Amino acid sequence: MRTHLTHSPTEAVEFIKRGGIVAFPTETVYGLGANVFDEDSVRKIFEAKRRPTDNPLIAHIGALEQIELLSSDITQNARKLIDAFFPGPLTVVLKKTERVPLIATAGLDTVGIRMPRHQLAREFLKACGTPVVAPSANLSGRPSPTTWQAVFEDLNGRIDCILQGDATEIGLESTVVDCTRVSPVILRTGAISQADLLGVVPEVVERDADTLDVVRSPGIRHRHYSPKAKVVLVHESETFEPSSSAAFIGLNRPDRSFQLIKICNSLDDYAHSLFEFLRECDRNGIEYIFCETMHSEGIGTALMDRLQRAAER
Ligand code: TXA
Ligand code: MG
Numbered sequence: 001m002r003t004h005l006t007h008s009p010t011e012a013v014e015f016i017k018r019g020g021i022v023a024f025p026t027e028t029v030y031g032l033g034a035n036v037f038d039e040d041s042v043r044k045i046f047e048a049k050r051r052p053t054d055n056p057l058i059a060h061i062g063a064l065e066q067i068e069l070l071s072s073d074i075t076q077n078a079r080k081l082i083d084a085f086f087p088g089p090l091t092v093v094l095k096k097t098e099r100v101p102l103i104a105t106a107g108l109d110t111v112g113i114r115m116p117r118h119q120l121a122r123e124f125l126k127a128c129g130t131p132v133v134a135p136s137a138n139l140s141g142r143p144s145p146t147t148w149q150a151v152f153e154d155l156n157g158r159i160d161c162i163l164q165g166d167a168t169e170i171g172l173e174s175t176v177v178d179c180t181r182v183s184p185v186i187l188r189t190g191a192i193s194q195a196d197l198l199g200v201v202p203e204v205v206e207r208d209a210d211t212l213d214v215v216r217s218p219g220i221r222h223r224h225y226s227p228k229a230k231v232v233l234v235h236e237s238e239t240f241e242p243s244s245s246a247a248f249i250g251l252n253r254p255d256r257s258f259q260l261i262k263i264c265n266s267l268d269d270y271a272h273s274l275f276e277f278l279r280e281c282d283r284n285g286i287e288y289i290f291c292e293t294m295h296s297e298g299i300g301t302a303l304m305d306r307l308q309r310a311a312e313r
Pocket of ligand 1: 093108135
């Protein structure tokens with residue numbers, strides 16, 4: 001398959017209409033989209049990414065009215081979160097309608113719904129005229145792509161089209177909140193923090209590690225965000241083991257030198273830069289990536305979550 005590259009949302013939409021799969025930018029990471037109601041197209045996403053079929057996809061909308069195509073059971077708390085944070089980096093999980101095929105939701109009776117605020121994403125989704133399911137546009141297990149070049153690196157020849165935009169603004173995936181219960185549960189942290197959510201819905205709770213929640217968000221089980229190199233989390237004051245090909249990312253410049261080094265100027269910059277830095281390390285054959293730990297506050301919580309997963313083996 002030849003992967004078509006374009007800057008034109010209208011050109012990209014033609015591939016969706018013909019049942020193809022298209023990578024597109026959002027404010028979080030690049031997504032790999034297909035028409036949610038076209039089972040064959042949705043299946044192509046799982047194949048192209050080599051994604052386990054028990055990991056559900058998020059349906060992206062370009063207009064608020066499209067929520068009704070996906071769920072007819074919009075809880076009061078979901079409504080409040082939607083009013084406050086759509087369009088933006090939030091995914092709400094609701095009971096799905098019959099029309100949403102089970103392949104998209106990995107057999108669950110719920111569906112994740114998100115409305116990106118990214119300009120090019122909005123133009124693309126509006127022109128699609130249908131909700132578009134989209135996981136992050138990486139090969140399963142690799143860091144999520146924050147540039148179209150990272151999508152190309154993983155998926156060239158495996159997908160129909162890449163809608164080329166800039167590097168994504170946030171760099172970490174959306175906050176996912178299960179709104180099917182009285183107290184909504186945060187399944188994944190992102191740029192919208194727990195404090196932000198609590199400001200709108202005081203009942204929001206954190207996911208606990210019990211198995212029930214693992215079943216509710218099957219994706220959490222899977223290995224994620226792994227570069228080939230070994231990721232080591234370090235605190236500001238820590239000394240480093242000597243190693244031949246090592247890299248460092250963080251806010252504070254360490255005492256020793258590294259083959260690759262990225263000093264970020266803020267927490268937001270760290271979040272924005274992390275996934276691309278992990279990929280750059282792989283391109284350079286780095287063996288150890290030292291990542292400075294941060295306080296779990298604001299986007300720091302999401303950043304620490306991704307760092308911890310990247311460090312798991
Ligand atoms: O920012 C994002 O969310 C990006 C962009 C492209 O929008 N998408 C993304 O998709 O990160 P993906 O597939 O890489 O991650 C989706 C996450 C997984 O952890 C999955 O388990 C969870 O959302 N999820 C999706 N549908 C769900 C559902 N019905 N119930 C529980 N969790 C769900
Ligand atoms: Mg992903």
